[in-house]
Amino acid sequence: MSATHTVFVSAATGSQGSNLARQLRSIGWAVHTTVRNPDTPAAKTLTGQGVELTVGDWDDEAALQASIAGCDMLFLNLSPSFQNLGSERVQARKILAVAKASGVRHVVYSSGPAAKHIEKLPIWNASSLVGLTLLSKQAIEETLKEAGFEAWTILRGSTFMQNFLAPKVAMYAGLVDTNIWTMALLAGDKMPLVDANDIAKFAAAAFQDPERFKGKDVVVVGDELTPEEIMECLSEETGRKLKFVALTDAEIEAQKAVNPLITAQLALRELKNFMKAEESRSWGIPMATFKEFLAHNKDLVKQTYP
Template sequence: MPTMPTIFVCGATGAQGGAMVNNLLKSNMKAQAIARDPSSKASQALQSAGATLFKGDFDDEDSLRQGMKGCTGLFLNLKPDLTDISRELVQAKRILSVAKEVGIQQVVYSSGFAVPEPQRLRYWDPNSFVANILLSKQAVEAEVRSAGFKTWTIIRPGSFMANMLPPHVHMMYAGLVDKGEFATALTPETVLPMIDTNDIGKFGAAAFGDPDRFHEKEFEIASELLGMDDLVKSLSRATGRHLKVNYLAEDEVDRQKATNPFLAGQQFARDMVQFVDMDEVRAWGIPLGTFEQFLEREKDRVAQAYCV
């Protein structure tokens, strides 16, 4: 009888990692992770669901070894450190090295849109802060390909629906919760490749369940293509509030983006949709969610966040 896959999940207490853990457990696989505080509410919820957590962090090799012991796969999911962009690559190398050392056979890396070919973006600036983030992930992708694992996969998710909720909504869409409106460098014509983190979990679990099918596959994933007006209208219906988006003039975007990396990122995102083919995403046969379904599933968090 084949051994049940056991996956080490990076960032398990976050939206993406948590979705990965939940989908692994639903697929009768095991999940292990490390957390700075295994007694936190998020950590306790994962353990109650069936995951195994150890105390540690990505800068501590010993805790990584403990967390990965007995694992067959690695879900690599790293958040850029906005104060030190180089840290993401350093951590990735450390995690991949320990994974090889303990005998992990498979890696699924969750990267990002445009990472292989960012120069295709209309507003690409190789010297910008946002570019440094994309180039860091590009370097991590190269590490995954060359690390020598038996099987590997790179998935590139779009814009997270979860960013419309705390804590990230206050940075990504400043003013939307407290004032009911926010300013953006996106345009009314911008179409965003939105992703429910639960769908990332579905793709990851599918890859760990069928390593050969997903070996050396690199692809973008989105749940639904939506404009910002569509997102705000859905949020307005879900919250009972009249929410509004203000599209900044181009000269205002240029004036602010040097000191506001989120505006710069939104300008980059204007033509991000070019990287995804929804027919190809659906061809994997994995059911995709919608923003309306996300809001319904997270209705308690939505109500709590937008009740002012």
């Protein structure tokens, strides 16, 4: 089957990119990407799916030019470097410039969940880790809108369901070892969640129907659960008794001095105000609930919570 379109997928070895590459290849579209090491299991999986790999990273303009050549669509998904928070913006500008020069027509950017509303966050601080990260993503959005592509789409995924499974669950220190999820969240407060595979579904839908998604800012939420409900779902699937413990105000204040990620947890409290599953469902794209996600990934659940 000849490819109808050719898509450059950034971070194709990651959760969103790998799912998107698989979905696009399943409909016969060509997929290009860059990888640092073509011998990793994730890269070999892409090769087995027929994805065209170019060795290089996002700082390697020659590799980007070689990989993006012939592509008419681009999926942009970058992660911040906490060692250099400005690098994400520089890499995005480079990728978008190469894409524009190469004839890419439609760009789908997977941005930050609250990057559109950062000034409305009660914990907003332009110099904090969260503030600097969201400002970078906001700047990338503006660069994309001003770049002159025929079409652009911005996707905003909520908290990844993958965060509760290996290897990402390491960000929740103590959860696997102690069965206790300690966070600066509010007990009983709904938290928007999404399976990274569903962000890929929205990206694939946008590429296949650019007129419908042109110039759209799309929230992607598959489920809305309280921290207690999240732990109940995990307990049912794992056979363990997991529970949520909310940090006290005093504990939060103490952690602010030593844990720069505590402000990210506080920001999670506000996502419910900007991200609603009802809005996501209005697009008519099937999405997984957290229970469905766990059932679909039951082998990894068992490995994560032996």
